[in-house]
Amino acid sequence: MNMVGREPAEMEKDIKSRYVLTSKDYEEALKQGKLIGLKCKDCGSVTCPPMIVCQRCSSINVVPTELSGKGELMTYTVIRIPPEGYEAPYIVCLAKTDEGPWIVGRLDYDVEKMSEEVLGRSVKIKGVFAYSDKYSGGEHVCPVFSIL
Numbered sequence: 207m208n209m210v211g212r213e214p215a216e217m218e219k220d221i222k223s224r225y226v227l228t229s230k231d232y233e234e235a236l237k238q239g240k241l242i243g244l245k246c247k248d249c250g251s252v253t254c255p256p257m258i259v260c261q262r263c264s265s266i267n268v269v270p271t272e273l274s275g276k277g278e279l280m281t282y283t284v285i286r287i288p289p290e291g292y293e294a295p296y297i298v299c300l301a302k303t304d305e306g307p308w309i310v311g312r313l314d315y316d317v318e319k320m321s322e323e324v325l326g327r328s329v330k331i332k333g334v335f336a337y338s339d340k341y342s343g344g345e346h347v348c349p350v351f352s353i354l
């Protein structure tokens with residue numbers, strides 16, 4: 207039976223061709239100390255981590271761009287009971303980058319000294335945290351922020 211539309215393999219190839227920056231590219235750059243996102247040539251906004259389209263206007267007219275790795279600490283949570291395979295305690299944070307996108311990462315800070323007073327402080331990516339568990343599909347990295 208002939209299906210209407212395109213073949214799945216053709217669609218998959220088309221979707222893959224639209225990734226100008228893959229998650230793997232993003233993580234490899236992070237390992238080298240670079241935060242890479244996508245700059246939209248239509249609306250000017252930055253998308254990070256990478257997606258197929260601009261996070262703001264859905265345009266596919268995007269190009270890789272390097273971000274400063276600096277931002278503002280928006281919120282955090284202290285993990286005291288970790289998922290399987292992780293050591294606790296540690297801090298997961300959400301930082302708003304200077305270029306706009308909000309990024310999840312870990313925060314390198316004394317867990318016992320964490321308080322709401324750190325919210326709004328300037329942060330910078332200082333490295334990566336590598337993880338590999340049975341749910342992640344291989345090794346991945348996320349940014350580690352430090353408070354400036």
Ligand SMILES: [Zn+2]
Binds near residue numbers: 251263265
């Ligand atoms: Zn856009």
